[in-house]
Amino acid sequence: MAERLALFATAARGTEDLLAEELKELGAKRIRQDRGGVRFMAALDEALNVCLWSRIAMRVLYPLGEFEAPGAQGLYDAVASVPWEEHLTTNVTFAVDANLKDTEHAHSGFVALKVKDAIVDRLRTKLGSRPDVDTRNPDVSVVAHLVKEKLSLSLDLVGDPLHRRGYRVRPTPAPLKENLAAALLRAAGYTGQEALVDPMCGSGTIVIEGGLIARRRAPGIGRSFAVERWPHMGPRARELLADLRADARRNERKVEVPILGFDKSEEALEAADRNVKAAKLGEEVQLAEGDATKLGPLPEGGGLILTNPPYGDRLGSGGQKGMKTFYFKLGDSLRALPGWKVWVLSGNPAFESAFHARPAIRRDVWNGPIPCTLLGYRAPAGLSKPVLGAPGESLEVAPVRPEHEDE
Numbered sequence: 001m002a003e004r005l006a007l008f009a010t011a012a013r014g015t016e017d018l019l020a021e022e023l024k025e026l027g028a029k030r031i032r033q034d035r036g037g038v039r040f041m042a043a044l045d046e047a048l049n050v051c052l053w054s055r056i057a058m059r060v061l062y063p064l065g066e067f068e069a070p071g072a073q074g075l076y077d078a079v080a081s082v083p084w085e086e087h088l089t090t091n092v093t094f095a096v097d098a099n100l101k102d103t104e105h106a107h108s109g110f111v112a113l114k115v116k117d118a119i120v121d122r123l124r125t126k127l128g129s130r131p132d133v134d135t136r137n138p139d140v141s142v143v144a145h146l147v148k149e150k151l152s153l154s155l156d157l158v159g160d161p162l163h164r165r166g167y168r169v170r171p172t173p174a175p176l177k178e179n180l181a182a183a184l185l186r187a188a189g190y191t192g193q194e195a196l197v198d199p200m201c202g203s204g205t206i207v208i209e210g211g212l213i214a215r216r217r218a219p220g221i222g223r224s225f226a227v228e229r230w231p232h233m234g235p236r237a238r239e240l241l242a243d244l245r246a247d248a249r250r251n252e253r254k255v256e257v258p259i260l261g262f263d264k265s266e267e268a269l270e271a272a273d274r275n276v277k278a279a280k281l282g283e284e285v286q287l288a289e290g291d292a293t294k295l296g297p298l299p300e301g302g303g304l305i306l307t308n309p310p311y312g313d314r315l316g317s318g319g320q321k322g323m324k325t326f327y328f329k330l331g332d333s334l335r336a337l338p339g340w341k342v343w344v345l346s347g348n349p350a351f352e353s354a355f356h357a358r359p360a361i362r363r364d365v366w367n368g369p370i371p372c373t374l375l376g377y378r379a380p381a382g383l384s385k386p387v388l389g390a391p392g393e394s395l396e397v398a399p400v401r402p403e404h405e406d407e
């Protein structure tokens with residue numbers, strides 16, 4: 001049996017269970033959910049399959065060990081005890097990414113430097129020479145995670161984080177990370193077999209991720225992974241990935257459902273258009289100017305509306321009070337679409353009450369540093385045919401005017 005590696009995949013906080021589900025589908029074994037990620041076991045081909053196919057993971061780490069590392073000397077000694085000569089040679093480049101929590105060390109830069117020094121010194125002793133550091137595009141990325149005096153060291157299989165699919169050529173002010181958008185789609189049960197609409201699509205992340213799912217395209221098909229350049233595992237990884245990539249290309253399917261993105265900002269739509277084309281989904285994803293508070297008729301048959309409305313006062317419409325009015329109008333507009341499930345990621349605590357509908361599902365999710373809530377408003381059973389313009393049927397509605405309307 002092929003040797004299994006013990007790995008750790010990271011994801012946005014609040015989406016770890018979704019990543020665990022996805023990893024199971026991708027063939028990972030002994031899956032254990034943790035804060036900020038999921039531990040699992042996988043043979044090299046399974047691990048590469050995860051790199052290529054995971055929509056939700058951010059990084060895939062290969063832990064080298066955990067160490068007590070008291071003070072600067074303790075840190076140096078712990079790092080120098082690792083057999084780096086098994087992972088690095090003198091003709092590859094490397095970099096150290098350090099993150100700290102509750103430590104006596106003031107800077108992650110200092111810790112990264114100490115780790116780098118210990119690696120270099122050990123390799124000089126063992127190999128007679130040292131590899132160069134390349135912080136921009138290293139062959140081997142060492143991740144040092146220091147909590148109090150406990151140091152974890154890992155190698156990062158993917159390099160550039162997995163959310164960088166390569167299609168975001170034109171960002172907008174508050175884009176969702178690609179892997180978070182994919183996690184939201186999974187939470188909402190999207191499998192690419194029903195229509196998808198984002199009425200406030202911004203740079204297009206949700207509709208692009210939906211398009212990739214519907215197309216059954218591997219999210220990592222357009223990029224490479226750091227492990228391909230590792231001195232010892234690299235040649236085998238390249239061989240395995242050639243087969244996995246060929247299989248992934250054969251796996252693609254024609255998209256049979258409408259995928260639509262609207263936004264009221266011309267600039268956002270221009271960015272979305274560039275991104276959709278870069279994702280090679282120009283035929284599958286349609287974009288149009290539109291006001292989410294006055295949504296016109298959507299395709300017959302219903303489907304999923306998934307959106308991420310503005311959280312703050314970017315609309316210039318009178319602070320929290322203006323936002324509440326906006327959310328209420330949005331609720332009114334979406335309530336008029338029976339047959340459509342509505343899922344919203346909101347970072348404004350005022351959203352839920354102003355939207356005036358009772359969610360069937362809610363989960364806390366972190367959008368980077370912003371604590372958000374994902375709210376799932378399901379269409380009641382039996383309303384598969386849309387009755388456009390019949391308000392109050394698709395959502396469980398509390399049809400009272402909000403107080404702020406009359407303030």
Ligand SMILES: C[S@@+](CC[C@H](N)C(=O)[O-])C[C@H]1O[C@@H](n2cnc3c(N)ncnc32)[C@H](O)[C@@H]1O
Nearest residue numbers: 175176200202203205263264265268291292310
């Ligand atoms: C938080 S951003 C969405 C980001 C998007 N998920 C992405 O990944 O790029 C909110 C978007 O809502 C749009 N927006 C605000 N009010 C709107 C309205 N009434 N109708 C349509 N779009 C609106 C903004 O132009 C902005 O692009």
